[in-house]
Every structure is written in structure tokens, then in C-alpha cells.
Amino acid sequence: METPKTTEFAHIGKSVIIKGELSGSEDLYVDGQVEGTIQLQGNSLIIGDSGHVRANVNAKGVVVQGKLEGDIQATERAELKKSAVAVGDIITQRVSIEEGAYFKGKIEVQRESGRSSTSAASAGSGSQGKPAGN
């Protein structure tokens, strides 16, 4: 996955270290180190290849390409790319895990009430799989 354009995502670079509560109302790309909590309700978080996050994450969508130690609460979707190392619990509507990703923890798919009961999880094999039901 290419690094998103800085105009699309707020960007935390590789050399940046942040400790504390991180919150915002825009999409965020983390390639540095974050320790604490990340609150991005309604927005997306991408943890880049070099990113190392030790925090619980609350966002609309979460994509992990680097390291995450913490729980993910994603209102729409959580993705672990093949380079991901994720330790923690994931609660989301849709989850996608690529072959090669390392995951330790719980995954719970909570579907939005009123939606039809279609698959809420997809599995990739080297490339992102399209979620069934989409």
C-alpha cells in the first residue's frame, strides 16, 4: 500500500515519538511511535510499515501495516496487512487479515443492527480481499 498523500492524511513521520492522548477529526497516518490512546471517531487510522503504536485505537477504519499493541475499536473496518504485527483485541464490523500477518488476541465482529446477515470478514492472500457482501 502506498503512503497516502499528506493532503489526504495527517502524517506522523518515522522520527516522531508521541506519548499521550491523540485525537482528531481527520484521517491519520502513523509511521512513527505513538504511546497512549488514539481517538479518531469518524475517521481512519493507518499504521505504516515503520509505525509502532502502543495504544488503544478508536476509529472508523484502521489499517495496520506495522506494529500495534493495543485494542482496536473500528466502527466500520479493521485491516491487518501482511506486514502487520498486532497484539490486542479487535471489535469491528468488518475485518480483513492478509496472509502473513501476525495477530494475537480476540476478534469480534459486531454487525450494525438492521443490516442483512452477510459475511463481515474477509481474508486476503497477499493482496487485499474484497469483503463478501460488498
Place this chain on the structure above:
Amino acid sequence: MASVAHSFMKLFRSSGGAGEESGATQAARRLTRRSSGLAELAKVLETDGTLCVLDLGYTSPANIRYFTERGHKIYSEDLLLSSTDPDLLTRDELGNAALDSKRFLTENLAFPSGQFDLVLCWNLPDYLDETLVKPVVGRFWTLLKPGGMLLAFFHTREAGPDAPCYRYHIVGPDTLEMQHIEPRRELRKGPTGVAHTSVGAGFSLQRVFNNRHIENLFRDFSSIRFFLARDNVREVLVVR
């Protein structure tokens, strides 16, 4: 713990691990087998309720998908990989090298009692270090709900000492895909007694259980069923 996991993953990738193989190569390594034990579990999985499943194999997107699609919760714990943590190395009462089973259980199977409806052991007991097998099985009994089930695979003697270690992916109610596990980090001690790691040829079969051994291993469980498969694997389904 995540730093250890990250080191593992770096080692896998630098050694040409699964993540760097082409899709065609990966697909070529997968074998399909029917599983009678899984077929029995499928009857339980079609319940309307939410089951809590513990998958003790390598992270499997297919398994996660299979259970979450059916509305169940799944916990993923790669115990075989975790057992290669160099920090587990210790000495027993006689001064022999051993793995710290208490630490292993604390770091990898620290769940509330009676949490799980289903534990997928796969081939774990065949490849796990001797010092960990009984403590881990004892912990399974604690973690399972009354009536909870555990599925494990054991090689027969005919499988031979070089039986490869596979990952198991659920692709149907009674069908598994087997994928050979890539080279792993091995625990070794150097001449000075200091633990160090190296890339080995894969997990080695540690022992062959016969039926009596298996019955003894799961003696605290209420029932045990055996399913013998053509690939010299004995599938065992136990009920807590």
C-alpha cells in the same frame, strides 16, 4: 511480548517466510484434507448463539473469517511460535534445560476460567516442547466451559519422525487446507550455556502418542473420541 513477536516476524520475512512467497507458490504448498473431527464441530458451530473459540495455530485469515462469519468470537494464540521465546529457557530441579511452563501459561493462556466453547489445538501436542504439554492441557481443561470441546491432531507411528508441521486453515465445514510451516527460530544454547537463536528447518515432531497416552493426557475430560485418517493422523475430539 509484541517486541518478541515483531522479532519473530522479522526473522520469518528475512528468511523468505510465507509473507514473501508468491501466491502461486503458497497455493502450491497447500494440501486439502477432510476432517471428521471438524465435521463434528460444524454441527455445534451452526448454533444461533455466539460461541467463544480459541485457535492455537498460526494466524489464519481463513479460520478468523470462518468463525466471525458465523457470529462467533475467535481468539488467536500461536502457542507453537510462542514456545520458541528464548526468555522461557530455564533450568529444572536437576539443572537440566527446560522451559518455564508457568511463565508460558501466564503470557499466553491467561484467560478467565470457563471462557471457551471450543479450543482448536491442531497438531500442537505433537510439536510442543515436552515440559509444556501437560501444563498446557491442564490449562485447556480450566479454560473450557463444561461441555466445551477440544480438537487435536496426533500423528501415528506410521507418519514417521520427519512428519512435517502444518498450519491448518478451515475452508469448509469438514475440509481443511494444510500449509507447511516455514523455517522457524530455534532455541539453542551455545557452549557457554547462553541461549541464542537460529533459523531451523521447521518444527520437529517431538513424540508419537499412542491411544493410551492420549487418553491419559486428557483423563480429566469427560469424553474422548478418535477419528483415524488416511494420512496417519489421529484426530481427537474431547469434551470437558
